[in-house]
Amino acid sequence: MTSDPVFFRSEGRGPAQLRATRLNTGFVSTAEGSVLIEVGYTRVLCNATVDQGVPAWMRNSGRGWVTAEYGMLPRATLTRTAREAERGKIGGRTHEIQRLIGRSLRAVVDMEALGERTVILDCDVLQADGGTRTAAITGACAALAIALERMKLTGALKTSPLKQLVAATSVGIVEDIALLDLAYEEDSQAEVDMNVVMTEDGGLVEVQATAERKAFPRARMLEMMDLAEAGIRDLLALQRAAIDAAVAK
Numbered sequence: 001m002t003s004d005p006v007f008f009r010s011e012g013r014g015p016a017q018l019r020a021t022r023l024n025t026g027f028v029s030t031a032e033g034s035v036l037i038e039v040g041y042t043r044v045l046c047n048a049t050v051d052q053g054v055p056a057w058m059r060n061s062g063r064g065w066v067t068a069e070y071g072m073l074p075r076a077t078l079t080r081t082a083r084e085a086e087r088g089k090i091g092g093r094t095h096e097i098q099r100l101i102g103r104s105l106r107a108v109v110d111m112e113a114l115g116e117r118t119v120i121l122d123c124d125v126l127q128a129d130g131g132t133r134t135a136a137i138t139g140a141c142a143a144l145a146i147a148l149e150r151m152k153l154t155g156a157l158k159t160s161p162l163k164q165l166v167a168a169t170s171v172g173i174v175e176d177i178a179l180l181d182l183a184y185e186e187d188s189q190a191e192v193d194m195n196v197v198m199t200e201d202g203g204l205v206e207v208q209a210t211a212e213r214k215a216f217p218r219a220r221m222l223e224m225m226d227l228a229e230a231g232i233r234d235l236l237a238l239q240r241a242a243i244d245a246a247v248a249k
Contacts, residue, residue, distance in 0.1 A: 010040070010183055018169070018181045018231050023142055023238055025246035033147030035242065037139030040183055041129035046139035048147040049120045064114030064161070066144070068101035070094055070136060072125040097133045100206060104137045104166050104197045105144060107205045113161035119144060130184035134168035134195055141166050142239045149247045164200040167235040171196065171224040173216065180227045192216050196228035200236055 013019070019040030027036040033048035054065045071094065074080045084090050101123060109119075121144060123136035144162065151157040172182045172190035179186060187193060194209035209221060 009179070009186070015177055015179045016227055016230060018234055019183065021235065021238055023139065023242035025142070025146060025242050026249070031143070031147075032150060033143035033145070033246075035139045035143040035146070036126075037135050037142070039131055039135045039138075039181070041127060042131055042135050042183075043126040044132060044135045044139050045122075045124045045126055046136060046143040047122045047124075048140070048143040049122070050147055050151065051118045051120065052116075054116050054118050059116070062116065063111040064109075064117045064119070065111065066102065066106045066109050066114075066119045066121070068098050068105065068121040068123060068136075068140060070097045070101060070123045070125075070133075072128060072132070076125045076128045097136070100133060100197075101136055101140055104168065104205050105141060107203075108141070108163050108166045108199055109144075110161040110163055113157070113159060114148075115157075119147065128184070130182050130187045131170045134170050134197075137166065137168040137197060138235050138239065142242055145239070145243045146246045149243065153247070165236050165239050166197060166199045166205060167232045167239060168195060168197040168206075169228055169231045169235060170194065171228045171231075173220060173224070178220065178223050178227055180231045192220065192224070194221075194224050194228070196225065196232065198229060198232045202229070 022038045024036040026034055028034040028047050031047040032050050035046045037044050058065055074083055121140040123140055125132045148160045148162050152160050170182045171180055171194050173192040174186050174190050191213055192211050196207050197205040
């Protein structure tokens, strides 16, 4: 295989290029906020629901809560995966991803400004080709922003509790080359796989980095972090444009 990254990346992408990314708002008309995010062939439907009230342990605190649920349709992958409901329990990977999405969104929400309301972000993977958790975070944040902006427009909220946007992407090392936004084929052969969650002001919510075969030096991690930050800046711009267009309708 050639060492030229343009050769082996799908769609002729360079190492620092995101996959074609689209945020389709209003995909589900019944949700307070709805975004179908497409990152290459990965498609995740993110719906925001705003419920009055909070979990019992938060009652009378004057603070709100943001949580997430994540699931994958049986034919999101090449072979059918049984629904977790059929197995009678949620798998460890699903729990991990739900917690990650929830943490990422809570990091950018003023819970006191939200009041005693619960926002539930349902993230359902329609098709998976790598990066479903990072796509879910990016799409869910846009859906959350749309829901809160609409509540502000109706007078249900004085100001939006969303302090800033948050987005996420993956980076990795394949054939000793640092790559942004790994598709499944790249992720499956990566020597290092990393997910980065970052806010608009450059703050890091989460960094998950794993060496698959051998340890990697700090310099390579910094190289991947720089790739991730540039990619997330592009995702944040796409989010902002989609949110503004949806709220203006």
